[in-house]
Amino acid sequence: RREAEREGFAVEFPAACLAQVDETVQARGEGLHAAAEGDPFEDLRHLGWVSIDNDDTKDIDQLSALDGARVLVAVADVCDFVPCDSPLDVHARVNTTTLYLPGVVFPMLPEALCTGHTSLNPGEDRRALVFSFSLDEEGNTVDGSIRQAIVHNKAQLAYPSVGAWLEGSAPVPERIADRPDLQESIRKQDEIAQRLRAKRREKGALDFNLPEGRCVFDDRGSIAGFELSTNNRATELIEEVMVAANGVSARFLMESASVAIHRVVKQPERWELLREYAEARYSHLPEEPSSKALQRFLDEEKRTSPDSFEDVSLAVVKLMGRGEYEFAEAGVPGVGHFGLATLDYTHSTAPNRRYPDVLAHRLIKSVLQGKPRPLSNDTLRTVTERCSEMSAAAEKLERVLRKSAACLILEQRVGDTFSAIVTGVASKKKRKRGKGSGSPPPSE
Numbered sequence: 551r552r553e554a555e556r557e558g559f560a561v562e563f564p565a566a567c568l569a570q571v572d573e574t575v576q577a578r579g580e581g582l583h584a585a586a587e588g589d590p591f592e593d594l595r596h597l598g599w600v601s602i603d604n605d606d607t608k609d610i611d612q613l614s615a616l617d618g619a620r621v622l623v624a625v626a627d628v629c630d631f632v633p634c635d636s637p638l639d640v641h642a643r644v645n646t647t648t649l650y651l652p653g654v655v656f657p658m659l660p661e662a663l664c665t666g667h668t669s670l671n672p673g674e675d676r677r678a679l680v681f682s683f684s685l686d687e688e689g690n691t692v693d694g695s696i697r698q699a700i701v702h703n704k705a706q707l708a709y710p711s712v713g714a715w716l717e718g719s720a721p722v723p724e725r726i727a728d729r730p731d732l733q734e735s736i737r738k739q740d741e742i743a744q745r746l747r748a749k750r751r752e753k754g755a756l757d758f759n760l761p762e763g764r765c766v767f768d769d770r771g772s773i774a775g776f777e778l779s780t781n782n783r784a785t786e787l788i789e790e791v792m793v794a795a796n797g798v799s800a801r802f803l804m805e806s807a808s809v810a811i812h813r814v815v816k817q818p819e820r821w822e823l824l825r826e827y828a829e830a831r832y833s834h835l836p837e838e839p840s841s842k843a844l845q846r847f848l849d850e851e852k853r854t855s856p857d858s859f860e861d862v863s864l865a866v867v868k869l870m871g872r873g874e875y876e877f878a879e880a881g882v883p884g885v886g887h888f889g890l891a892t893l894d895y896t897h898s899t900a901p902n903r904r905y906p907d908v909l910a911h912r913l914i915k916s917v918l919q920g921k922p923r924p925l926s927n928d929t930l931r932t933v934t935e936r937c938s939e940m941s942a943a944a945e946k947l948e949r950v951l952r953k954s955a956a957c958l959i960l961e962q963r964v965g966d967t968f969s970a971i972v973t974g975v976a977s978k979k980k981r982k983r984g985k986g987s988g989s990p991p992p993s994e
Contacts, residue, residue, distance in 0.1 A: 553951065559942040560644045561656045574631060574636050590918070593701035595681060598735045599624060600726070602672060602788050604779075605708045608665040609648075609657070609902040613678075613703055616735050620682050620693075622741055623795040625699040627677040628901035629911045632659065639908075642699060643933060646940040648903035650950060652765040652773065652955040657903070657928050664902040672706040675940050679911055681795040681898075689749035696914055705732060705980035713782025730880055743790035750793070754841035754891035757848065758863040765955050766784060770832055773958050774847045792899045793890065799910055800894035808880040808915045809927060811906045815873045815888045815899045824869050831855075831862070832851035841891045872945065874938045875906055877931045894973040906937050 554561050563572045570822040599613040613624040640951045642658050647654040657664050668677050668858075680699045705725045714720030715938070726732045751757060761778040768774040803810035817839040818824060824844070825835045833847050848866065852859045870889065873989075886893040900908035910928070916923050925933070 570637050598732050602707045607653040610670040611900045611902050614720040620684050624678040624680050624683045625899050626668045646937045647903040647944050651951050672703045681798045689745045691794045709784045713784035716783035716908040719849045729826050740787050743787040756889045799898040800896040805878050807913050810878045812876045812878040814876045814885040818870045820869045875934045878935045
């Protein structure tokens with residue numbers, strides 16, 4: 551908590567935020583999740599919507615389904631409960647992201663919303679923005695569209711069990727064992743995802759192999775160890791359809807609203823160091839940054855040195871630099887996303903835990919509903935800078951506290967000998983504290 555506050559995060563919800571949730575729920579009564587009169591919400595509850603996420607996920611942001619040959623991604627309509635400049639919005643604009651730290655989560659929105667009314671929970675009707683697209687014969691996404699709809703999650707599933715089933719190493723997950731229609735839909739989505747993945751790699755998108763570690767706690771709340779999770783067919787399925795949905799969002803906004811909040815990864819400023827690293831591993835990269843060349847290097851490393859590929863991936867990620875948010879205008883050249891090999895990319899599929907996604911939804915809904923944009927360009931620029939600042943602060947804090955947790959685990963192993971790989975060297979210096987102001991950027 552202290553570390554989060556030092557980095558500028560507001561870890562407690564003001565009373566006005568909690569009161570706003572209660573007032574909204576009471577005011578809407580039985581029509582809480584129904585379409586308001588005059589709103590163009592389409593009833594899509596009949597489709598085979600499912601969620602696939604981590605085992606312990608409580609804030610369900612997105613569902614996927616098929617409608618004939620079209621892929622549909624439903625994303626929680628969070629901004630329906632969080633009006634612009636309301637107490638909830640002001641608080642969310644301070645943090646701009648949910649903090650996932652060892653043993654504790656500081657949500658961007660109160661749990662009554664992010665794990666309740668704005669979570670696409672199984673067996674519940676929910677409002678959503680639905681992003682849909684088709685694939686052409688070459689595997690490109692085409693005919694993208696966005697609409698407002700009411701959806702219904704038929705099954706909450708998890709990466710490990712779905713991935714093992716798709717890969718043929720485990721039976722069908724229990725929650726869809728008696729639903730052959732959902733099984734068929736997920737298998738078809740998997741096929742589409744693999745086509746999307748192949749097309750992205752063809753364009754130069756980077757494919758890393760970085761297992762994610764999370765702390766495991768015992769019954770007393772003490773850290774007992776680390777649990778590693780790696781990619782499988784289920785994580786790839788969700789990654790690919792979400793990347794495609796975010797692409798639909800970016801193109802829609804630039805064509806219809808003329809502005810967007812892009813997620814960007816600049817061309818690596820340390821490309822020369824990447825070239826030196828490749829040469830040290832008996833490979834070669836061109837003088838000018840090229841994601842295709844970098845992916846060829848990664849493919850070769852994975853083929854010839856599979857045991858060290860995770861460490862190679864980590865080294866490359868460190869040298870590439872972090873992602874940022876950028877205010878984008880139609881007709882103005884943008885930075886693009888080097889890792890995804892695309893110029894237009896937004897974050898719009900996780901509004902329960904990322905503020906840029908809330909902004910994207912507000913812009914999209916203003917177009918769909920024929921209403922003025924809720925924020926000016928100057929305000930959007932200011933908010934975008936805040937989102938980049940706090941995203942970087944969150945990544946730093948999560949990294950530091952994971953290292954602290956690892957130290958607590960290794961404290962019990964003093965005197966033991968381990969094999970290890972050095973992934974970085976830095977001079978010892980005093981750590982700088984964040985300057986988070988705790989105040990949101992101005993809005994209108």
